[in-house]
Amino acid sequence: MNATLTPLGAADARWADGFWGRIARRTREVTVPTMGAMLADPATSPALANFEVAAGLRPGRHEGPPFMDGDFYKWMEAAISRLETDPDPALEAELERIARLIAAVQREDGYVHTPTAIAARDDEPVSALADRFNFETYNLGHLITAGVRHHRVTGSPTLLEVARGAARFLEHLATDKPRELARSAVCPSHYMAVVDLYRATGERRYLTLAESFLRVRDEFDEGGDDNQDRIPVRRQSVVAGHAVRANYLYAGLADLVIETGDEELHAVLDTLWRDVVDTKLAVTGGCGALYDGASPDAHPWQEEISRVHQAYGRPYQLPHTTAHNETCAQIGMVLWSERMLALRADARYADVIETIAYNALLSGIGLDGATYFYTNPLRQVRELPFPLRRAGDTGLHPVPAPPPSDERLREPYLSCFCCPPNIARTLAQLHERIGSVSDDGLWVHQYGGSQIRHAFGDGRVLGLRESSDYPWDGRIVFTVTEAEGTVPLHLRIPGWARGARLTVAGADVETAASSSYARVDRPWRAGDEIVLDLPMPARLLRGHRLAEELTAQVAVQRGPVVYCVESPDLPAGIDLERIALRRGAALRAVPTQIAGRRVVALETEAAVLPPTPATLYDEVDDDPITTATVRLVPYFAWANRGPSEMSVWLPVIW
Numbered sequence: 001m002n003a004t005l006t007p008l009g010a011a012d013a014r015w016a017d018g019f020w021g022r023i024a025r026r027t028r029e030v031t032v033p034t035m036g037a038m039l040a041d042p043a044t045s046p047a048l049a050n051f052e053v054a055a056g057l058r059p060g061r062h063e064g065p066p067f068m069d070g071d072f073y074k075w076m077e078a079a080i081s082r083l084e085t086d087p088d089p090a091l092e093a094e095l096e097r098i099a100r101l102i103a104a105v106q107r108e109d110g111y112v113h114t115p116t117a118i119a120a121r122d123d124e125p126v127s128a129l130a131d132r133f134n135f136e137t138y139n140l141g142h143l144i145t146a147g148v149r150h151h152r153v154t155g156s157p158t159l160l161e162v163a164r165g166a167a168r169f170l171e172h173l174a175t176d177k178p179r180e181l182a183r184s185a186v187c188p189s190h191y192m193a194v195v196d197l198y199r200a201t202g203e204r205r206y207l208t209l210a211e212s213f214l215r216v217r218d219e220f221d222e223g224g225d226d227n228q229d230r231i232p233v234r235r236q237s238v239v240a241g242h243a244v245r246a247n248y249l250y251a252g253l254a255d256l257v258i259e260t261g262d263e264e265l266h267a268v269l270d271t272l273w274r275d276v277v278d279t280k281l282a283v284t285g286g287c288g289a290l291y292d293g294a295s296p297d298a299h300p301w302q303e304e305i306s307r308v309h310q311a312y313g314r315p316y317q318l319p320h321t322t323a324h325n326e327t328c329a330q331i332g333m334v335l336w337s338e339r340m341l342a343l344r345a346d347a348r349y350a351d352v353i354e355t356i357a358y359n360a361l362l363s364g365i366g367l368d369g370a371t372y373f374y375t376n377p378l379r380q381v382r383e384l385p386f387p388l389r390r391a392g393d394t395g396l397h398p399v400p401a402p403p404p405s406d407e408r409l410r411e412p413y414l415s416c417f418c419c420p421p422n423i424a425r426t427l428a429q430l431h432e433r434i435g436s437v438s439d440d441g442l443w444v445h446q447y448g449g450s451q452i453r454h455a456f457g458d459g460r461v462l463g464l465r466e467s468s469d470y471p472w473d474g475r476i477v478f479t480v481t482e483a484e485g486t487v488p489l490h491l492r493i494p495g496w497a498r499g500a501r502l503t504v505a506g507a508d509v510e511t512a513a514s515s516s517y518a519r520v521d522r523p524w525r526a527g528d529e530i531v532l533d534l535p536m537p538a539r540l541l542r543g544h545r546l547a548e549e550l551t552a553q554v555a556v557q558r559g560p561v562v563y564c565v566e567s568p569d570l571p572a573g574i575d576l577e578r579i580a581l582r583r584g585a586a587l588r589a590v591p592t593q594i595a596g597r598r599v600v601a602l603e604t605e606a607a608v609l610p611p612t613p614a615t616l617y618d619e620v621d622d623d624p625i626t627t628a629t630v631r632l633v634p635y636f637a638w639a640n641r642g643p644s645e646m647s648v649w650l651p652v653i654w
Contacts, residue, residue, distance in 0.1 A: 002261035003342040005436035005443060008454060010084045013434040018449020018468055020430060023362075024085070027427040030369035032082050035075055035424055038413055045413060047072040048098070054105045054117035062118040065416060066131075069114055070139035070189070074421035077146040081428035084153045092154055099150060099159040102143070109172065110165030113139060129173075129180045137181070140166040141189030148196045160200070167194055167206060174212040182220035185213070186227055187245050191252020192335070195259060210256050224306025225295040234268055238275050238315075240295045241308050243288025243324075247332025254339035266343060273340055276333070277352060279315035283541060283555045283648065284363065284562050284635055285356030286325030286376055287333050289318050291388075316546040320379035320649055322388065327364035327373060327419035330356045331426050338433060341445070345438070347515045350445040351495040353433055357446070358471055358560045362636035365423050367595045371410035372420040373639075378564075379647040380408065380639075381576065409639055441488030443517065447476050460485030462524060471559045472589075472600040474534030483524035490517040491532055496560060501533040534559070538587035538602050540652065553649040554581055556602065556632055558589070563602055563632040567645040571628045579630055580607040580651035587632075594633060595640040606630040607653050625653070 015024040039047040046063035051072075053060040076095060083092055106112045111128055113136050119126040129136060147163025150156060170190060173181035191213055198206035214233060223229025225240040228249050239246050250269055257266045281287065290313040295306055310324050334353050341349035364373045375388070388408070414420065434450045436443045442454060442462050447470045453463035463482035470476055474497075493500045495515035502509045502518050505528050512518040520530065538558040543550025556563040565579055587602045610623035638646045 001258060003258045004345050005342050005438050007338065007342065007432050008435045008437065008452065010081075010431060012454045013431050013450060013452045014085065015431050015434070015449050016451035016465070018466070019471060020446075020448035020450070022449075023427060024430070026369040027078075027424065028082050028086055031365070031424050032075075032078050032428065034370045034412075035420060036079060039072055039075055045417065047075075047417070050114040050118070051098075051101050051105055054114045054121065055101055056121065057101075060118075061122070062115045066113075066115050066133065067135035067138055067187075067418060069112070070135060070142040071417045071421050073139070073142035073146045074418075074425050077142070077149055078421060078424035078428045080146065080149045080153050081425060084149075085428075085431070095150065096154070096156055096158060099147075099156065099162065103158060103162050106162055106165055107169075110167070110169035111136075111140075112143060112162070112166060129177070129184045132184045132186055134184075135186060137170070137185050137190045138187040140170060141191070141193040144193035145189065145196055148193075148200045152200065163193075163197060164201075167197055167209060170194065171205070171209055171212075174209060174216055178212075178216040179220065179222075181213075182216045182229065183222065185217060185229075186242075188213070188249050188252060191249065192255055195252070195255040198259070207256075207259055210252070211260070214253065214256065226306055226308045226311070230306060234264060236268060237271055239272050239280065239312050241306075241312065242310050243312050243329035244310065244326060244332050246312065247287060247329055247336050251332060251335040251339055254336060254343065258339065258342060269340065273336065273349075275315075276312065277348070279544075280312050280318070281333075281352070282318055282323065282325060282360065282378060283557070284325075284359035284376070284378065285330055285333070285352065286323060286360045286378070287312070287329035288326055289313050289323050291322060291324050316544050316548070318543075318547055319549055320647065321377060321381055321384070323375075323377045323379075325360060325376040325378075327361070327376060328422050330360040330364070330376075331422050334361070334426065334433075342436070345436075345443065345490075345517065347445075347492050347517055348495065350492050351515055354446060354494060354560045355562075357430070357433075359562045359635050361423070361426065363638070364419055365427075366410040367597045367637060367640045371412050372414060372423065373410050374414055374416060374419050378649060381645050381647075409643065441490060441519075441521075443490040443492075444478075445492050447471075451481075453482060456485075456487070458485070460487050462487040462489070464489075464530075471561050472591075474536040474559060476532040476534070478530040478532075480524045480526055480528040480530070483526055483528075486521065486523050488519055488521040489524075489530070490519050491530070492517055493532075494534065494560060496539070496557060497534045499535050503531045503533075505529060536589075538563075538589070540581065540583065542652075550649060552651060554652040555648050555650075556581070556587065558587070558600075558602065561600075562635045562648060564635045564638055564646050564648045565630060565632055565650060566638050566641075568641050569601075569631040569633065571630075574608055574628060575611075576645040576647055577612050578609045579628075579647075580609050580625075580653050582607055582653050590631070592631075592633075594637045597637070599634050599637050601634075602632040604630060604632070609651065 015021045038044045042049040052058045116126050143166050144163040147159040151160035194206045194210045218232035220229050288310050290311045293308045295308045337349045337352045363376045450466045455461045461484040464478045465481050468476040493512050497514050500511045502511045536559045540554040585604050587604045590601045590603050592601045605627050608626045608628050
């Protein structure tokens with residue numbers, strides 16, 4: 001291993017209380033079981049039924065998209081993670097039954113894909129990898145990942161043996177059909193998966209397989225930017241194309257660097273990560289701003305242009321109403337960033353994870369824990385004269401025309417169900433992002449109600465319990481619950497924080513700069529209190545001069561939470577587009593509830609602009625600018641009160 005930091009697992013870190021403790025409880029009690037019930041109900045979803053048809057347990061044909069298998073595996077991973085934190089014999093037995101069902105569908109060569117298996121049972125001509133958009137490698141990758149976790153949590157070998165078989169099929173492709181493998185490597189979850197399998201088994205063949213994935217990709221000469229295979233990875237300096245595919249790819253390659261110490265590849269990944277964060281990341285942490293486009297943009301040679309889909313655009317190309325920001329892309333960025341953090345203890349990686357977690361990730365799931373978004377725009381308006389992709393529409397498969405844009409709401413079940421189980425597994429595993437350990441002690445990356453205890457191999461022990469109302473209040477108190485020996489403690493000072501203050505047992509400690517770690521090295525005793533005070537004034541953020549849609553506009557952030565204006569909070573008769581913020585106006589924190597959930601809103605006296613013209617262009621008139629009290633709500637909480645308009649970015653009067 002070439003990692004600097006080793007993440008804490010469920011045995012060492014939990015969300016015991018506070019903001020994330022409540023989300024963890026909702027995930028356990030609502031998200032995982034309701035999603036499992038939908039996936040098992042043929043009247044709602046064909047996910048489980050497809051396996052039963054493929055195994056000959058029920059009649060029927062394959063239904064749903066070809067990547068449904070992978071989405072089912074992601075739900076299984078979420079359910080397995082629930083077992084790890086909250087044992088449930090009935091759920092464990094059901095997961096074992098499903099694992100045996102998957103094993104019954106698997107071919108002798110390790111291949112598993114219900115559309116192919118069902119077609120073969122019906123004596124229809126079919127072959128593996130016939131269409132890159134059958135997503136076989138994506139499905140197999142998520143199967144392997146679920147198999148590794150299932151074995152680790154339950155000790156059962158059933159799904160792990162299926163995972164080994166899937167890896168064996170991928171080995172066959174890498175050796176005998178490399179072009180077919182490269183052509184089909186969309187949404188490449190299999191990079192991360194086989195490294196997981198290597199770590200679980202210690203068998204070098206799986207690490208060699210991961211290296212072969214990269215070799216095959218770099219030798220492929222039929223690719224394009226949509227799948228990040230137009231040029232070899234080591235020659236890439238900017239991120240282009242499908243955001244989910246990009247983030248999954250680079251997360252998998254970061255796993256490879258952790259295991260091999262490939263410094264050249266690490267440098268490439270660092271350059272690519274900074275390209276996203278510095279020029280292409282939404283203020284909410286959203287990734288992949290564009291629905292569709294072409295790349296390289298405006299290139300004079302037509303043969304160099306390739307289609308891009310759900311994609312990263314040009315630097316600073318960050319639309320609002322038409323922002324795509326697929327939920328899976330944000331999750332991919334979390335996966336990539338946490339691996340970069342393991343490689344180097346740079347707080348910027350943890351900052352990005354925090355931004356995504358409190359904003360773009362949580363916006364993808366309703367406050368009820370059971371409804372979902374596929375896309376996550378930064379602005380939603382009424383009477384849009386063109387349809388936008390609805391929650392479950394990838395654009396790959398026909399679905400009914402979307403409803404009017406101002407009626408887009410989260411839905412319980414989506415025609416493309418990739419994002420909901422991805423959210424479920426990410427939230428079920430979020431405790432794994434709390435902290436890490438290294439030779440230099442214990443590192444705390446995320447705040448929100450944690451409980452940590454780690455025993456080091458040399459006999460040292462440090463236990464901490466967090467008490468805080470984060471992210472609504474910046475006072476974070478850690479109480480030492482157990483201590484043996486001296487363990488240096490590193491607390492992240494978020495990038496948004498200014499004037500942080502750290503005290504230990506009542507004495508001030510020198511605090512590190514924003515976006516870094518404050519290190520405290522002293523003997524600990526049970527009962528010691530470590531208090532991190534992070535001032536949380538509401539801040540107005542503005543964009544880069546090249547971010548055209550951000551010109552003369554601002555966004556509001558308080559602590560890690562990004563805010564928006566939503567139409568239910570506007571005075572009667574005032575439309576969203578007329579609201580502007582005044583520079584220097586007070587933004588008052590106001591506790592409130594949305595859909596029965598406690599949040600902190602912000603109130604301010606906003607400017608009310610004259611009505612906008614009904615024509616494309618019109619003269620500026622002399623109508624006065626008035627004022628009105630306006631409330632802003634957390635971005636993640638919008639669209640929980642029925643159809644509405646919403647905007648993160650607002651005009652500013654300087």
